[in-house]
Amino acid sequence: MTQTHLSSYPIGLIHYTNVAPILDALELPEGVSAVRGVPTEMNAALLNGTVNLANISAVEFIRNADVLSALPDFSVSVLGAVYSVNLFHTKPWGDLRGGRIALTAQSATSVALLEVLLRETGVQARLERAEGTALDLLAAGYDGVLRIGDDALREWYEVVGPINEERSMLDLPHQSGGVTVTDLAQRWFILTGHPFAFAVWAYRKDAPPPHAxxxxxxxxxxxxxxxxxxxxxxxxxxxxxxxxxxxxxLWNFRYHLEAPDRLGLDEFAAKVAPGHAPLVLSDGRSVSVPAAATP
Structure with missing residues (x-):
């Protein structure tokens, strides 16, 4: 984790490619500085007060909703495939039961999403922390490997590519050479019909962000x-x-926390942390979207 100059309002930034449309052109106003790192580092920085606002893992916002609030119009969400949160595996999904799956230490939300998807499909596997490329860890004996972020995008392309001008990314065989790439956001969509919010811009309730x-x-x-x-x-x-x-x-992402994204976030919260504190946005609204009135 690297830090720039100190200031009165430090914020945490995660510089994966998927947030480039927000961060590449961001000019911090006077009195605001940046701390940079991977998602788990920014989660910890926000919770321990090193920063006051960060684009953090959605699951950490859910688990710490008593001390955090979220901006009402920012997220890193996707409806369907995300391409950069992938389980690489050599057995069919159902046959991962009893197998060993390597987990990254970089993302809490992706690990929690994998746990939800395995549980919802009745697959009990052994989840172990291990770092390395997907193909290297599969070669080392793991049945599955969870990869996220830019590394996952590159390794996905290594398996499914090259993609020439005649091929669409929407119609690809996500397997090659005995390796299958399961996109966890796509699997979530199949399960729920909702977008999946990987991250929100959350802040400490005792330190709301300046308007500038x-x-x-x-x-x-x-x-x-x-x-x-x-x-x-x-x-x-x-x-x-x-x-x-x-x-x-990049154009596949949803960078606003709209009603469909809040529906997905609310459902994920119910599955990953039953009985959690209400998820509150900075405009006072709850994340939960009211059901339609009965005629």
Whole structure:
């Protein structure tokens, strides 16, 4: 975890490619500084008070809803495939029962999502912490490997690619050479019919963000969503992937916490933390979306 200059309002930033449309153009207003790290580091930084606001794992927002609130119009969500939260496995999903699955230490939400999906499908497997590439860990004897973020996107492409101009990412065989790549967000959609919110922008209830920061974030998002091609070109070079693959990856995301995203977040909360404290947004609303009135 790296930190810039100290200031009166430090925030935590996770610089995965999936938040580039928000963060690449973000100019921090006076009095705001940034601490950067992976999701689990930012979760801890927010909870211990090192930062006051961060784009943190949704599951940590759920588990700490008594001390955290979330911005009402920011998330990192997806409806269907996400491409960068993947379980790589050599056996069919149902045959993972009793097998060994390697887990990343970088993301609490992805681990919790995997646990929910395994439980909901009646698959009991041994989950173990292990770091390394998916193919290396599979070769070492694991039956499945959970990978997230930019590494997962690259390793997904290593299995399913290359994708030429005639192929669509929406119609790919997500398996090759005896390795299957199960997209956990797609599996969640099949299970629930809802989007999955991987992250929200949460802050400590005793330290709400300054208005200037919120305005800067919204302005950066508007710019980013209007320049996805440029952002994709830049990050594709860093990732070693085709620009059009990265652009598809980015335009697949939902960066606003809209009603469908809140439905998915509410359902995930019910599955991962029954009896949790109410999930509150900074405008005073609950995450829960009221049911339609009965005629």
């Amino acid at each position: 920061l919120l305005q800067a974030m919204r302005q950066a998002r508007r710019y980013g969503l209007g320049h996805l091609g440029e952002i994709a070109e830049r990050h594709a070079a860093q990732l070693g992937l085709p620009a059009r693959v990265v652009q598809h990856y």
